[in-house]
Amino acid sequence: MILPCGGRAEKERTLDHLERAQDVIEKALKMGGEDVDVYIEETREIELVVRNGEMEKVRRSHSKGLGLTIIKDKRPGFSYTSNLSPEYLAEIIKKTVGFSLIADPVPWLALAEDDGRKPADLDIWDPSIAQVEEKTKIDKLKTVEKIALSSDQRIRNSEGGVYKDRETEIVVANSNGVSRKSKSSYVSFGVNVIAEEAGQMKYGSWTSAKRHFRDLDGEENVAAKAVKRAVDKLGARPVATQKKPVLIDRYAASLFWQGILWALEGERALQRTTFLADSLYKQVTAKFITLMDDPTIPRHVASVPFDGEGRTTRKNLLIEQGKLGMFLYDTTAARRAGIEGNTIARRDGYKNMPSGGFLNAVVQNGNAKLSEMIKGIDEGIYVTELRGIGTDIPSGSFSVGATGFFIDKGAVAFPVDAMTLGGNTLEILKGIEQVADDLDMRGNINSPSFKVSEMTIGGK
Amino acid sequence: MSYPLWRLRAGSALLPDQTAAADVFGPLDRLTLERLLKAALQNGGEFAEIYAEHSVRNSFILDEERISAARCGVDTGLGIRVLNAARTGYAYSENLDVEELEKTAHAASLIGRGAGGRNVSALRKKSFSSHYLVRTSPESIASKEKAALLRNANSMARSYDRRIKQVKIVYEEHIKKILIANTEGVLANDNSTQTNLGLFVSASDNGKTSSGYAFKSGALGYEHYDMKTVARLVNEAGRMAVSMLEAKDAPAGEYPVVMAKEHCGLFFHEAIGHSLEGDYALTRTSCFWDKKGSRIASEIVSLADQGVLPGSRGTINMDDEGTAGQRTILIDKGECRGFLFDRLNAELMKAASTGNGRRESFRFFPIPRMTNTYLMPGEDDPQDIVKSVSHGIYISRIIGGNVSPTTGNFVFIAPEAYLIESGKITSPLRSIQLIGRGTEVLKKITMIGPDLGSMDGGDCGKDDQSVPVSCGNPTFKVADITVGGARI
Helix, strand or coil: CCCCCCCCHHHHHHCCHHHHHHHHHHHHHHCCCCEEEEEEEEEEEEEEEEECCEEEEEEEEEEEEEEEEEEECCEEEEEEECCCCHHHHHHHHHHHHHHHCCCCCCCCCCCCCCCCCCCCCCCCCCHHHHHCCHHHHHHHHHHHHHHHHHCCCCEEEEEEEEEEEEEEEEEEEECCCCEEEEEEEEEEEEEEEEEEECCEEEEEEEEEEECCHHHCCCHHHHHHHHHHHHHCCCCCECCCCEEEEEEECCCCHHHHHHHHHHHCEHHHHHHCCCCCCCCCCCECCCCCCCEEECCCCCCCCCCCCECCCCCECCCEEEEECCEECCCECCHHHHHHHCCCCCCCEECCCCCCCCEECCCCEEECCCCECHHHHHHCCCEEEEEEEEEEEEECCCCCEEEEEEEEEEEECCEEEEEEEEEEEEEEHHHHHHCEEEEECCCCCCCCEECCCEEEEEEEEECC | CECHHHHCCCCCCCCCCCCCHHHHCCCCCHHHHHHHHHHHCCCCCCEEEEEEEEEEEEEEEEECCEEEEEEEEEEEEEEEEEEECCEEEEEEECCCCHHHHHHHHHHHHCCCCCCCCCCCCCCEECCCCCCCECCCCHHHCCHHHHHHHHHHHHHHHHCCCCCEEEEEEEEEEEEEEEEEEECCCEEEEEEEEEEEEEEEEEEEECCEEEEEEEEEEECECHHHCCHHHHHHHHHHHHHHHHHHCCCECCECEEEEEEECCCCCCHHHHHHHHHHHEHHHHHCCCCCCCCCCCCECCCCCCCEEEECCCCCCCCCCCECCCCCECCEEEEEECCEECCCECCHHHHHHCCCCCCCCEECCCCCCCCEECCCEEEECCCCCCHHHHHHCCCEEEEEEEEEEEEECCCCCEEEEEEEEEEEEECCEEEEEECCEEEEEEHHHHHHCEEEECCCCCCCEEEEEEECCEEEEEEEECCCEEEEEEEEECCEC
């Protein structure tokens, strides 16, 4: 197949992405497709790196791409392309119809139906980002790095500050009448520093990420958090292997919840490759725990008006008062499970097909104070960072690398590193005794700090 | 670095393409390239480079007895980089119209300071010898034939043992054509083929479940994928799943550990290799930045990165800056010999590029990356290595590596491991975590076998860029390492 590289620009620009999607759907139907789904993404992005007060890197990009699913005789074909010229799209449609013949029929294969609900205005696009001067962005990085480097004499080096902003347009349309378009923005800046003392080097970083430029945290705040995360670890040492209560900090907690969210994916439930396969509607954790998927919070960085299949998003209770409420099904998985109603599909860009998964997970705030929770622990660990994969989804076995502090008689005693935390995810869930009131919405997995009655701590 | 296991969901795609490189980059003749390079220096940059890419990815997935996905994808574009001292300007376009490319050159040029007009050398074609093992291009094989291979592999895997209940098979191919031109007169192109076949099985018996996997990958033609290959993968994945059915909770604490040949090289890639990448050395954010010439490992340890290993997943004829792939000794008998460099970091550290400037695609500028990284063979008998441990752990394979190049702290998961009792490999252990500091483990390597074997391929992520790499190791012993299980 010859790739037409030149001469494509004009026609391409005369169509808006919704029209282009409709056009592709019509052509694919004419060429023998029975169900057709089109996803188009266009992004403009800039990334700036400043290190030691000097501008180091600038990367500008403008990219777009289209993902195409064509179903014929219940067989799926999928393709993607970054070339959106009409000639090229015609080739891709032909290719995809051909590919659908290679696949086997999947009886429950289905595209989303138009839910007829009007997506709410989530205020996730900041048109002013395009007007922010590049100098303002660079100054922001210079300032945050300068503050970080001068705020503590143990901060000896910087790995630089990174600024990114991005405007994205997404279109999802299919032959069932789904036709959605959204515009969003993302802006972030952060700094990475290295603390040194007694021959030890420790790394700390912090990033503020928002939908709107003016919502970004102040440079002082971001610098202080990065510095604290580096210097707090100085002098860290391993502890003995033991079983003890563990307090997991809100910013470390996402890795733990990620395992549970992955375990809730409908595809895994159907294939029984998740440790939660038999837990639906059962009490899996304490009554004071509620886990939601809520991508409808205005201006939040992980909020989206519609999901990867173009269905209007809504708030869903995944764990309600400790009881497992639902699995995360896309349309095909829901069909197979015989479920009507809520589907939640994520989509990792135009190069991938949608699949059931969470969009913005939120663990509801508790009412305990973190300081009181520390006071309540005689001997235990306060974990501030978790590393690794976490939960093994089929077995539920949980094991991670951790950094934090040893708590002795209700007070933070010394920093700890080279430590593992282990256990069984279901038992850890049941062992949650307290939830703090310190939820800080900053990503797609948001949790307050919480205390687990006992975990296995691996050390010396 | 993560293995195909962890990116199953992201499975990428392909499109058969018979187009020669010349047609792919049709509008990019020599004059156009030189004009674009000149435009990139219009604001005073010192060096400019063009990287054009045409990538085709095809993949087939068999899951629950069905070919559940047949995918293809095409990516074409061109990136322009401008260097001005330590400053990098980068811009790219997916549209290869000359007018668009001129805008791209202008966007990249903005990093310059001062007047333009620096000289652009006339482009001269540079050529490289090939280290890819491709006799039959996968593009010449019909999709139906690939689908048939997957179906046959599925039947073979299901008949391996009655306890094998689920089988998933992924075949992927990536055919990439790149063209590089820079203001120093380098003009180079490369056509590469990357293929991989992964087999994932789960077993269940008496309410217990387990999983196993195996894969083959590399810069390999389709002739490397036949039923003999499939049989080897089925045996490896099947044996793992069946033996792990009996796995017990692992202990937590410090234990002597024996790492099995071939599947534990990820340790050196993650816990050592990243800290030896030139960008971390330059910024002094690596724990090894000042260790060149110093002893950093026990004297039996030698570590190499070799871009020109025939047919491995990290193999490159040239890197993504037009420098030939090469073999670099990183650690020689315990002594740190240097770092892996791309052009920029080498220049800033007054060193030479080691042919390790790599990028995920035209959307990124190159950074120092590993290729095929391995622990060099030693002289200890692998059986003696196991016998030397009275109470410890035998690690068959590790995955999911994560490391901080600054502290050298690492975390790995061992999805297949066994207890060693009185010098014998005994009960299987449920997935466990290994944790520690690379700098310390290097000094605790006390025995190394001669059995290097083949490389394990995967994808390595750094600064949001993913590139294919491989790593390898002979059997070796670590005097003690912290293991995180659920049992004390």
